[in-house]
Amino acid sequence: EVQLVESGGGLVQPGGSLRLSCAASGFTFSSYWMNWVRQAPGKGLEWVANIEQYGSEKNYVDSLKGRFTISRDNAKNSVYLQLNSLRAEDTAVYYCARGWQRFYFDLWGQGTLVTVSS
Amino acid sequence: QSALTQSASVSGSPGQSITISCTGTSTDVGTYNLVSWYQQHPGRAPKLIVYEVSQRPSGVSNRFSGSKSGNTASLTISGLQAEDEADYYCCSYAGSFSHVVFGGGTKLTVL
Numbered sequence: 001e002v003q004l005v006e007s008g009g010g011l012v013q014p015g016g017s018l019r020l021s022c023a024a025s026g027f028t029f030s031s032y033w034m035n036w037v038r039q040a041p042g043k044g045l046e047w048v049a050n051i052e053q054y055g056s057e058k059n060y061v062d063s064l065k066g067r068f069t070i071s072r073d074n075a076k077n078s079v080y081l082q083l084n085s086l087r088a089e090d091t092a093v094y095y096c097a098r099g100w101q102r103f104y105f106d107l108w109g110q111g112t113l114v115t116v117s118s
Numbered sequence: 119q120s121a122l123t124q125s126a127s128v129s130g131s132p133g134q135s136i137t138i139s140c141t142g143t144s145t146d147v148g149t150y151n152l153v154s155w156y157q158q159h160p161g162r163a164p165k166l167i168v169y170e171v172s173q174r175p176s177g178v179s180n181r182f183s184g185s186k187s188g189n190t191a192s193l194t195i196s197g198l199q200a201e202d203e204a205d206y207y208c209c210s211y212a213g214s215f216s217h218v219v220f221g222g223g224t225k226l227t228v229l
C-alpha cells in the first residue's frame with residue numbers, strides 16, 4: 001500500500017526538542033521531494049520545509065529557519081524533522097507529504113500532533 | 119512570506135456551482151503556474167484536487183476545475199454535493215526565497 005506514516009509527536013515543554021519521523025512505503029521513495037506541512041489547531045495549512053530526493057537541497061519557511069532541520073534516509077525510506085527551541089506557537093499537527101513534480105503534495109500521512117506546553 | 123488570500127467561507131445548495139478565489143501577488147500566483155488546490159475534511163489529511171492551475175489528478179471528479187487570471191487563482195465546484203462540504207486550500211510556488219505558500223483556507227458549507 002502506498003502510504004506515509006508519521007510518528008514522534010507528543011507533549012514537550014517550551015524550549016524543548018522533538019524529532020518527527022515519516023516512514024514511506026509502496027513507492028520509490030528516493031524519486032520524490034518530501035515535505036513537512038503543519039496545521040495549528042483550528043487554523044490553516046503552513047508549509048514548513050522540503051528536501052530534494054538525495055538530500056542535497058533543503059528549503060525552509062523563513063520564520064522557522066535555524067530551529068527546524070529536515071533530513072532523510074533513503075535506505076530507510078524515511079524523512080525526519082528535528083524541532084528545536086520549541087515554542088507554544090509550534091503546537092500543531094505535523095504532516096509529511098510527498099512532492100509530486102516537486103511542488104504538488106499528492107500523498108499525505110495522517111499527521112502527528114506536537115503540543116508545546118508547560 | 120505572506121499567505122495567499124482566500125475568503126473565509128462560502129456556501130451553496132446541492133446542484134449549484136460555487137467559486138473560491140485565491141489572491142496572491144506577482145511573486146507567486148502571478149508568475150508561476152504552480153498553483154494547486156487541496157480539500158480537507160474535518161480530522162482528515164488534505165487531498166490534492168487540482169494541480170498546475172487547472173489539471174485534475176486521476177480519480178478526482180470533473181466537477182472540480184481550476185483557473186487563473188493575473189494574481190488570482192480560482193477553484194470552481196459544479197453540481198455541489200453534500201460530500202463537498204470541507205475546507206479548501208490553495209497553494210503556490212513563490213520562488214526561491216519564499217518557496218511554497220498556502221492560502222488561509224475557505225470553509226465550504228453545502229446548505
